[in-house]
Amino acid sequence: MTAERDAAFSEFVHGRRPHLRRVAYAICGDWHRADDLVQTALVKLYVAWPRLHSEGREEAYVRTIIVRTNIDEHRRPWRRERSGLPAREEPAREPMPLEERSALFAALQALPPMQRKVVVLRHWLGLSVAETAADLRISQGTVKSHSSRGLGALREALAADRI
Amino acid sequence: MDTDIRDELDRSFGYGPPLDHVDDIVELGHRAVRRRRLALAGLAAGCCLAAAGVAWSVVDSPGASSGRDVTVQPTQAPSATESPAVAGDPPVEYVDADHPGLGGADVAYDDGVLLVREGVEILEQVANPLDRRPPRTSLGLALAVDGAQQWALVAGSPSGSTVSTVPARQSFPDLQTWLDDQVALDRGEPTLALVSFGTGAELVAEPGVEIVQQQPSPQVGAEFAGPDAVHTAVAEVRWQGERWFVLARELPGSAPEYFPTAASVSAPTLAGFLEFARAAYSGGAGLR
Numbered sequence: 001m002t003a004e005r006d007a008a009f010s011e012f013v014h015g016r017r018p019h020l021r022r023v024a025y026a027i028c029g030d031w032h033r034a035d036d037l038v039q040t041a042l043v044k045l046y047v048a049w050p051r052l053h054s055e056g057r058e059e060a061y062v063r064t065i066i067v068r069t070n071i072d073e074h075r076r077p078w079r080r081e082r083s084g085l086p087a088r089e090e091p092a093r094e095p096m097p098l099e100e101r102s103a104l105f106a107a108l109q110a111l112p113p114m115q116r117k118v119v120v121l122r123h124w125l126g127l128s129v130a131e132t133a134a135d136l137r138i139s140q141g142t143v144k145s146h147s148s149r150g151l152g153a154l155r156e157a158l159a160a161d162r163i
Numbered sequence: 164m165d166t167d168i169r170d171e172l173d174r175s176f177g178y179g180p181p182l183d184h185v186d187d188i189v190e191l192g193h194r195a196v197r198r199r200r201l202a203l204a205g206l207a208a209g210c211c212l213a214a215a216g217v218a219w220s221v222v223d224s225p226g227a228s229s230g231r232d233v234t235v236q237p238t239q240a241p242s243a244t245e246s247p248a249v250a251g252d253p254p255v256e257y258v259d260a261d262h263p264g265l266g267g268a269d270v271a272y273d274d275g276v277l278l279v280r281e282g283v284e285i286l287e288q289v290a291n292p293l294d295r296r297p298p299r300t301s302l303g304l305a306l307a308v309d310g311a312q313q314w315a316l317v318a319g320s321p322s323g324s325t326v327s328t329v330p331a332r333q334s335f336p337d338l339q340t341w342l343d344d345q346v347a348l349d350r351g352e353p354t355l356a357l358v359s360f361g362t363g364a365e366l367v368a369e370p371g372v373e374i375v376q377q378q379p380s381p382q383v384g385a386e387f388a389g390p391d392a393v394h395t396a397v398a399e400v401r402w403q404g405e406r407w408f409v410l411a412r413e414l415p416g417s418a419p420e421y422f423p424t425a426a427s428v429s430a431p432t433l434a435g436f437l438e439f440a441r442a443a444y445s446g447g448a449g450l451r
Contacts (some may be wrong), residue, residue, distance in 0.1 A: 009192065010186075013188060013189075017185075018182070021179065021232065022176070022179075022428075031422075034179070037181075039188060040350055043191045043195050044195070044350075046188070046192025046195060047195045047196055049293075102174070104175040105175035108172070114416060120172075124173065137418045138416050154168065
């Protein structure tokens with residue numbers, strides 16, 4: 001049983017991890033934090049694999065964990081602007097080559113966290129308003145307002161980049 | 164526009180550095196399954212003990228009725244430190260405060276060595292609470308820093324480390340309880356809450372928790388919750404033989420948040436705790 005589970009799980013990871021990692025990167029803007037997020041989510045997926053695999057919900061489950069875990073990451077004491085506590089961030093390594101980061105991506109990263117998540121889920125991954133609201137545990141009205149503001153900011157960035 | 168922005172977003176960044184091996188994730192999955200089984204076994208054992216205890220007390224108390232209230236204490240899941248990926252403590256090197264590896268912190272991992280600022284004393288160590296696989300690792304620490312005690316969680320990797328530090332006993336009564344909360348946070352699992360919002364601002368006890376008293380809309384200040392808060396509340400609860408106070412808030416667009424603080428580290432009464440919380444938030448640090 002374990003061998004079958006490992007094989008099916010490994011196949012899923014091989015096939016979907018690059019995409020899921022990009023989702024995490026789009027949300028957090030750091031490849032190493034993205035790797036941590038995806039690893040955390042995949043380990044949880046392995047634990048729940050029999051049920052989720054039979055229901056065909058593997059990817060949705062991992063995506064949900066990624067967006068919610070990233071929300072929780074921002075609640076860490078060392079990420080709080082006003083904690084006043086001694087802290088040191090892990091330095092970013094192997095920065096993205098400049099040609100791979102566009103003005104649009106920079107604008108996406110500049111959005112407030114929840115707006116960024118809504119834009120990623122709604123307008124990159126193509127989730128519905130209801131699905132986005134469920135993933136982020138916010139109301140559909142909040143999704144719409146974040147979506148409108150986030151898209152507006154991205155449109156401005158795109159327009160400026162094309163001038 | 165939607166299709167356009169989707170394509171533009173897809174093209175706006177690449178695929179990043181090479182990926183780790185899948186086998187590492189499968190092995191972490193095996194370990195997580197073992198931890199879960201241990202937790203379930205512990206829970207079952209706890210329920211058996213509780214049932215045995217109830218049976219014993221019923222037999223022992225002639226006047227006891229079958230309708231008596233029984234509070235079953237929740238069995239804590241095994242600590243993440245019970246199956247550390249790396250056994251033993253790391254080598255420690257005491258260095259000057261301006262050592263570049265410290266980066267201004269009191270402790271840091273640097274190439275497999277725990278750097279500690281001169282004058283800082285390690286009081287307690289918990290090996291690899293985050294259960295990281297080599298070459299990554301983690302360490303929970305109780306420290307004496309300039310006459311005050313601090314708790315630290317150090318997460319190390321070959322390229323450096325991340326250090327989270329809080330004053331000891333700020334909210335939790337001991338290092339292990341704080342580390343368990345941090346580990347849950349790291350894994351995206353629910354952190355210690357003890358209560359949850361039921362209807363409106365009413366708080367409902369988690370299993371094994373007894374609510375002694377509660378108040379809606381406590382006055383803790385705008386730093387805790389502004390006028391646009393959906394709900395706020397505070398409760399005094401009993402859990403695992405200890406009294407706790409829990410501040411709860413639900414802000415627009417966010418999931419509810421709960422901030423448990425042990426009475427032993429804050430104040431003996433609910434009124435005293437609210438004073439404690441007001442001071443913590445007005446000072447900017449908050450309770451977490």
